Amino acid sequence: MLTVNILKEKEQTVLQLIGLLESNSAAQLEDAVAKVLNENNTNVCLDLEKLKYTSSKGLRIILSLQKGLQAKGCNLTLRHIQPAVKEVFEVTGFTDFMDIQ
Amino acid sequence: MKKSSFYRSTNRKMFLIFFLPVIILVIIADYGFTKLWMREEVDYYCQIMDVGIERVDAHLKNGDTTMARDLLDRYMFISDSENMFYDKDGNFIVGQQVPEFIKDVKDLELDKFILKRNRGRYYVIFAHQSPSSGSYMVVYSSAEPLFRHIFIQCSFMLLMGGLAVLLSMFMYRKWLSPKIKKMIMAKERMETELDIAHNVQQYMVPDSEKLNMVRNSQVFGYLEPAREVGGDLYNYVLVDKADEQGQTTPYLYFCIGDISDKGTPAALMMAIHNEAFCQQASSGLPLKNIITNMNNSISNDNRSDMFCTMFAACLNMNTGDMEFINAGHDKPVLNGDFIAAKHNRPIGITPNYDFQVEHLQLHPNDVLFLYTDGITEAKTNDNRFFGNERLLESLHSAAPNDDIKQISERVIADVNAFVGDAEQFDDMTILTLKFNV
Numbered sequence: 067m068l069t070v071n072i073l074k075e076k077e078q079t080v081l082q083l084i085g086l087l088e089s090n091s092a093a094q095l096e097d098a099v100a101k102v103l104n105e106n107n108t109n110v111c112l113d114l115e116k117l118k119y120t121s122s123k124g125l126r127i128i129l130s131l132q133k134g135l136q137a138k139g140c141n142l143t144l145r146h147i148q149p150a151v152k153e154v155f156e157v158t159g160f161t162d163f164m165d166i167q
Numbered sequence: 168m169k170k171s172s173f174y175r176s177t178n179r180k181m182f183l184i185f186f187l188p189v190i191i192l193v194i195i196a197d198y199g200f201t202k203l204w205m206r207e208e209v210d211y212y213c214q215i216m217d218v219g220i221e222r223v224d225a226h227l228k229n230g231d232t233t234m235a236r237d238l239l240d241r242y243m244f245i246s247d248s249e250n251m252f253y254d255k256d257g258n259f260i261v262g263q264q265v266p267e268f269i270k271d272v273k274d275l276e277l278d279k280f281i282l283k284r285n286r287g288r289y290y291v292i293f294a295h296q297s298p299s300s301g302s303y304m305v306v307y308s309s310a311e312p313l314f315r316h317i318f319i320q321c322s323f324m325l326l327m328g329g330l331a332v333l334l335s336m337f338m339y340r341k342w343l344s345p346k347i348k349k350m351i352m353a354k355e356r357m358e359t360e361l362d363i364a365h366n367v368q369q370y371m372v373p374d375s376e377k378l379n380m381v382r383n384s385q386v387f388g389y390l391e392p393a394r395e396v397g398g399d400l401y402n403y404v405l406v407d408k409a410d411e412q413g414q415t416t417p418y419l420y421f422c423i424g425d426i427s428d429k430g431t432p433a434a435l436m437m438a439i440h441n442e443a444f445c446q447q448a449s450s451g452l453p454l455k456n457i458i459t460n461m462n463n464s465i466s467n468d469n470r471s472d473m474f475c476t477m478f479a480a481c482l483n484m485n486t487g488d489m490e491f492i493n494a495g496h497d498k499p500v501l502n503g504d505f506i507a508a509k510h511n512r513p514i515g516i517t518p519n520y521d522f523q524v525e526h527l528q529l530h531p532n533d534v535l536f537l538y539t540d541g542i543t544e545a546k547t548n549d550n551r552f553f554g555n556e557r558l559l560e561s562l563h564s565a566a567p568n569d570d571i572k573q574i575s576e577r578v579i580a581d582v583n584a585f586v587g588d589a590e591q592f593d594d595m596t597i598l599t600l601k602f603n604v
Contacts, residue, residue: 089592089593090592121544122425122427122428123427123428123429125474126473129472129516130472158495158510159510159512
């Protein structure tokens with residue numbers, strides 16, 4: 067349902083999310099987030115080009131990632147966000163405090 | 168106690184029903200069939216003997232060589248001069264020795280096949296005394312009755328199999344079964360607790376699935392967790408607020424919310440939010456203070472990163488003036504159309520967040536439909552969502568004189584029909600209000 071690719075890109079780590087981010091598939095992202103937070107000390111970018119849907123649980127993990135990064139002095143950016151996902155971000159007010167490119 | 172005696176009796180039953188008859192059958196069959204087959208075997212030996220004797224008779228006078236024929240149809244030539252036994256092809260043959268159970272060779276009848284039985288084995292013995300040296304030569308062949316042999320082998324295998332099953336049953340009861348029992352009991356306890364939790368959660372929200380009249384307005388709430396308990400909530404509280412002149416005005420505080428998770432963790436957060444809202448609403452605090460207080464108390468030490476999207480409102484039951492805060496929740500529907508609402512952040516993310524309060528004027532018979540994303544994001548097996556359009560269609564299909572319970576139940580039925588046999592994916596919650604009927 068969800069594939070998470072961890073890529074290195076210049077100064078930042080890119081998490082590429084492909085598929086649907088929902089309660090049943092959120093564990094993969096949680097694992098990837100834990101891994102990224104443990105191993106790296108770089109900025110993280112979520113590539114949402116191929117993410118078709120996110121549930122509120124998915125938002126929670128993205129929020130966790132942002133909090134974890136901020137605690138280490140790093141930033142989270144989101145790019146290539148698709149309309150369906152962007153709508154969820156807008157409805158929940160996440161667009162206010164997420165760095166969406 | 169009930170459980171453990173059930174397991175014991177199951178084992179005993181299994182043993183009695185299956186293994187005991189098998190073992191008894193094996194014993195009876197072994198005894199009976201062996202006897203029968205033994206008789207057949209003996210007849211068979213005798214036939215061979217007869218043939219053998221005839222042939223021996225026919226060949227006895229062939230020089231100094233005596234010929235014998237054993238059970239396996241091997242012909243043996245006993246040569247006086249060589250004192251050796253060969254088969255007809257000249258190969259050295261087995262059985263030169265006297266069988267151990269024969270005490271004295273001299274007792275044997277000479278130049279004749281003798282059938283002897285010793286310890287379940289049959290021996291065909293042919294003894295000959297050399298005329299020149301006077302020494303005895305004895306040739307014998309021994310065999311176990313074939314069927315008995317096979318039968319013993321099979322019984323042995325069956326017996327070992329049975330023993331193995333018994334042993335594994337014993338081991339299962341002794342070591343594995345208590346563990347499984349414990350696991351089952353733990354699971355059952357958890358399920359029972361979750362069942363209770365489900366009921367407790369249903370008690371936390373007012374009259375789920377019932378049409379309620381609050382003053383002259385209808386209110387209907389529906390809470391259906393995807394699992395036993397969930398992270399959705401709705402609530403409503405009627406408060407009479409007195410102004411400075413001593414006049415009281417009834418206000419209906421209501422909210423619908425969705426914790427960003429499901430199952431037990433979300434249910435715990437749901438309880439906190441639900442209680443916080445009710446308590447503060449009961450004391451008649453302004454809506455903004457209620458939501459701000461909830462947000463601050465939760466987001467200050469929110470290690471779980473769970474947040475709650477909530478639509479909360481405070482309705483003046485006399486005038487229909489409604490103030491509301493949409494904390495990141497789905498757009499509400501008023502009379503079959505979405506209303507634009509500002510997107511505040513959800514509760515539990517940013518301490519001291521400044522929530523924007525908005526106003527809406529309700530008119531008599533206005534229907535306000537609130538829901539959580541479990542409705543719009545109900546999903547079929549091939550990943551199609553119910554979506555906003557279907558929600559509006561469903562609401563539009565209501566008959567003019569339907570009450571809000573019927574309206575809401577139609578939406579639920581439409582969602583269920585749409586998803587078909589797909590597993591319920593998220594908690595589904597509805598709160599519907601019809602003003603001043």
